[in-house]
Amino acid sequence: MRFITAGESHGPALTAIVEGVPAGVSVSERHINADLRRRQMGYGRGARQCIESDEVSITSGVRFGVTLGSPVTLVVRNRDAQNWADRMAPFGKPPASLKRETRPRPGHADLVGVLKVGGEDCRDVIERASARSTAALVAAAGIAREFLAAVGVNVFSYVTSIGSVSLDEDEPLLSAPDYKPLDIEVSDLRCPSLETTEAMKARIDEARAAGESLGGAFRVVATGLLPGLGGYATPSDRLSARIGGALFGIPSVKGVEFGLGFAAAGLPGSQVHDAITLERGRGFGRATNRAGGLEGGMTTGLPLVVTCAVKPIPTLMSPLDTIDLDTLESVEASCERSDVCAVPSAAVVAEAQMAFCLAEAYLSKFGRDDMASIRGAIAAYRRRLGTMSK
Ligand SMILES: Cc1cc2nc3c(=O)[nH]c(=O)nc-3n(C[C@H](O)[C@H](O)[C@H](O)COP(=O)(O)O)c2cc1C
Ligand SMILES: C=C(O[C@@H]1CC(C(=O)O)=C[C@@H](OP(=O)(O)O)[C@H]1O)C(=O)O
Numbered sequence: 001m002r003f004i005t006a007g008e009s010h011g012p013a014l015t016a017i018v019e020g021v022p023a024g025v026s027v028s029e030r031h032i033n034a035d036l037r038r039r040q041m042g043y044g045r046g047a048r049q050c051i052e053s054d055e056v057s058i059t060s061g062v063r064f065g066v067t068l069g070s071p072v073t074l075v076v077r078n079r080d081a082q083n084w085a086d087r088m089a090p091f092g093k094p095p096a097s098l099k100r101e102t103r104p105r106p107g108h109a110d111l112v113g114v115l116k117v118g119g120e121d122c123r124d125v126i127e128r129a130s131a132r133s134t135a136a137l138v139a140a141a142g143i144a145r146e147f148l149a150a151v152g153v154n155v156f157s158y159v160t161s162i163g164s165v166s167l168d169e170d171e172p173l174l175s176a177p178d179y180k181p182l183d184i185e186v187s188d189l190r191c192p193s194l195e196t197t198e199a200m201k202a203r204i205d206e207a208r209a210a211g212e213s214l215g216g217a218f219r220v221v222a223t224g225l226l227p228g229l230g231g232y233a234t235p236s237d238r239l240s241a242r243i244g245g246a247l248f249g250i251p252s253v254k255g256v257e258f259g260l261g262f263a264a265a266g267l268p269g270s271q272v273h274d275a276i277t278l279e280r281g282r283g284f285g286r287a288t289n290r291a292g293g294l295e296g297g298m299t300t301g302l303p304l305v306v307t308c309a310v311k312p313i314p315t316l317m318s319p320l321d322t323i324d325l326d327t328l329e330s331v332e333a334s335c336e337r338s339d340v341c342a343v344p345s346a347a348v349v350a351e352a353q354m355a356f357c358l359a360e361a362y363l364s365k366f367g368r369d370d371m372a373s374i375r376g377a378i379a380a381y382r383r384r385l386g387t388m389s390k
Pocket of ligand 1: 337345
């Protein structure tokens with residue numbers, strides 16, 4: 001299952017095409033719209049989210065709520081486009097009132113994008129470098145999530161830190177994090193502790209008042225996985241490589257850890273690896289899940305637990321210095337409407353990226369044509385695993 005997205009941040013719409021979708025997957029617009037809403041939320045988001053109210057339109061590949069096996073096209077409209085019609089016109093001349101962006105923001109794609117593609121207006125880069133594109137990604141992943149739900153897999157996320165405020169957790173890796181989904185969803189920051197949520201909100205208020213921005217960390221978890229998804233034979237077969245690459249594809253994600261992650265480097269082997277167990281009738285298991293659900297590039301069957309670090313938002317209301325591309329003088333970087341913190345949104349985008357990787361891993365192991373055949377192949381695999389652990 002692959003996807004491509006297109007669309008500028010302030011153009012008329014974002015479009016995604018998902019191909020390689022099996023026939024027979026039930027799809028609900030309501031589920032996709034709920035994910036789009038979750039992506040928009042979060043304390044610290046800017047004024048743009050008051051304008052947008054993302055909803056998906058599906059224009060191909062689904063009939064009467066079920067996929068046909070043909071490419072699925074999804075469209076999310078940009079409501080803000082009406083305020084940018086003259087500045088984003090596909091044809092004609094730029095309006096006389098157009099102000100070019102010549103003061104690139106450190107930390108954003110502005111400067112390096114213009115060095116790469118040329119031009120005199122960072123706006124040409126900003127429009128696509130903007131994380132607005134992640135709305136299309138989340139919509140597209142709605143199809144992958146529906147497929148995963150049909151095979152018993154759930155993907156969720158929660159925020160573990162904002163700036164220096166961290167969630168206090170009891171060994172989240174030893175058992176799967178089993179927070180109540182509602183506790184995560186009712187938090188303004190996708191943090192399962194209300195007390196920590198309040199402390200995080202206060203930190204965001206401080207940052208906003210100081211003209212600052214914040215990053216943080218989140219965890220993305222998948223449950224219900226079969227063992228043996230992914231592969232060990234080539235680097236690109238390894239699910240760790242695919243998931244890592246996909247998560248690093250999210251703007252502002254600067255670190256990805258599987259299970260214990262970097263902490264494993266400082267511990268002896270006996271405190272890192274997960275002892276193998278066997279429960280008659282239930283099969284192989286593990287005493288712990290320090291690997292975070294992946295060994296040798298394949299799922300172990302335990303929850304997949306991945307932690308991501310997110311850097312602070314580049315646009316600062318108290319801007320850093322930059323160089324004006326017209327005058328080549330030192331000036332303050334441009335400071336436009338912006339989020340102060342978008343870690344909860346990035347977490348929902350990470351769910352989407354992980355869902356695509358897992359859906360593709362299931363399809364490459366169990367076939368791609370239709371859900372009935374895929375269910376049959378999964379049942380046969382489960383029988384084989386049962387025989388091996390008798
Ligand atoms: C959901 C989301 C919202 C974001 N909102 C903003 C924003 O309002 N202003 C901003 O300067 N950067 C924002 N960013 C971060 C930039 O998109 C990102 O830093 C930039 O594209 C450069 O990519 P890099 O951080 O991977 O180097 C956001 C990122 C995400 C994931
Ligand atoms: C629009 C979204 O995020 C945007 C991501 C973004 C950036 O620079 O990455 C900059 C801001 O856009 P604008 O300049 O229009 O306010 C964010 O609002 C969204 O997530 O829906």
